[in-house]
Amino acid sequence: xxxxxxxxxxxxxxxxxxxxxxxxxxxxxxxxxxAAYSANVLLVLLPVAVLLALGLALFYWDxxxxxxxxxxxxx
Amino acid sequence: xxxPNVSATRRTPLVAAGILLGAGLGGFVDGIxxxxxxxxxxxxxxxxxxxxxxxxxxxxxxxGLFHAAVWxxxxxxxxxxxxxxxxxxxPHSGRTLVGxxxxxxxxxxxxxxxxxxxxxxxxxxxxxxxxxxxxxxxxLAFGLLLLLAGWALVRAGRRD
Numbered sequence: 001x002x003x004x005x006x007x008x009x010x011x012x013x014x015x016x017x018x019x020x021x022x023x024x025x026x027x028x029x030x031x032x033x034x035a036a037y038s039a040n041v042l043l044v045l046l047p048v049a050v051l052l053a054l055g056l057a058l059f060y061w062d063x064x065x066x067x068x069x070x071x072x073x074x075x
Numbered sequence: 076x077x078x079p080n081v082s083a084t085r086r087t088p089l090v091a092a093g094i095l096l097g098a099g100l101g102g103f104v105d106g107i108x109x110x111x112x113x114x115x116x117x118x119x120x121x122x123x124x125x126x127x128x129x130x131x132x133x134x135x136x137x138x139g140l141f142h143a144a145v146w147x148x149x150x151x152x153x154x155x156x157x158x159x160x161x162x163x164x165x166p167h168s169g170r171t172l173v174g175x176x177x178x179x180x181x182x183x184x185x186x187x188x189x190x191x192x193x194x195x196x197x198x199x200x201x202x203x204x205x206x207x208x209x210x211x212x213x214x215l216a217f218g219l220l221l222l223l224a225g226w227a228l229v230r231a232g233r234r235d
Contacts (some may be wrong), residue, residue, distance in 0.1 A: 021128060024128055024129050024132070027129045028129050028132045028133055028136075031123075031129060031130070031132075031133035032133055032136045040119065040137065041140065043191075043195055043197060044118055044119075044137055044140050044141055044144070044197070045140070045144050046190055046195075047183075047186050047187040047190045047191060048098075048102070048141075048144040048145060048147075048148055050186055050190070051094075051095070051098045051148060051179075051182060051183060051186060052095070052147075052148055052151065054094070054182070055091050055092075055094045055095035055098070055148075055151070055152065055155070055179070056091075056095075056151070056155075058087060058090065058091035058094065059087070059088050059091035059092065059155050059159075061087055061091075062085070062087070
């Protein structure tokens, strides 16, 4: 058991460590915050925004229905 | 406190809360299972393939933004559920709520599948194949199944 523990510890010692990547961080930031940033935000959030609007409209439908009925009635 | 003289007949607020909660949780299933565990796609992997560490980390950022958005969806759904359960005219129907959850998950698959996969091409369900259509259609078909199951449960909940 003691030998097994020593073997495990020594294998951990021999394993190459994972390092952060300081040189790639500026490249990552450049890849995110570029000219397409606002467009990408809008595109990524679009389906969620549609779902949120749909759910809220359904929840408040009782309050919204008279407003829509009046709007359509006037036109 | 619920007023016993008011009949609990308005199920729409409960269905709406279920839809938002289901859509948020469905978004987490997509993000956790397909983005992180199986690594079939990332948020922008259709435009920026994650074939280098830098590109993978850029995709990770957009995955994070997506997760933040579905977290908001889930939180709003929870707030609406709290508001709905406090109303005397909203029935305490488990089938209606679970039906709403399935409707929300199904709507997430269909809306995200149509907008992101088919119209915008931000990513596809399974990127590691030249033909993306079968997996994309499978994702949409699963969404439609969820919608049907949710609709059936909501209808069954009318008797609750």
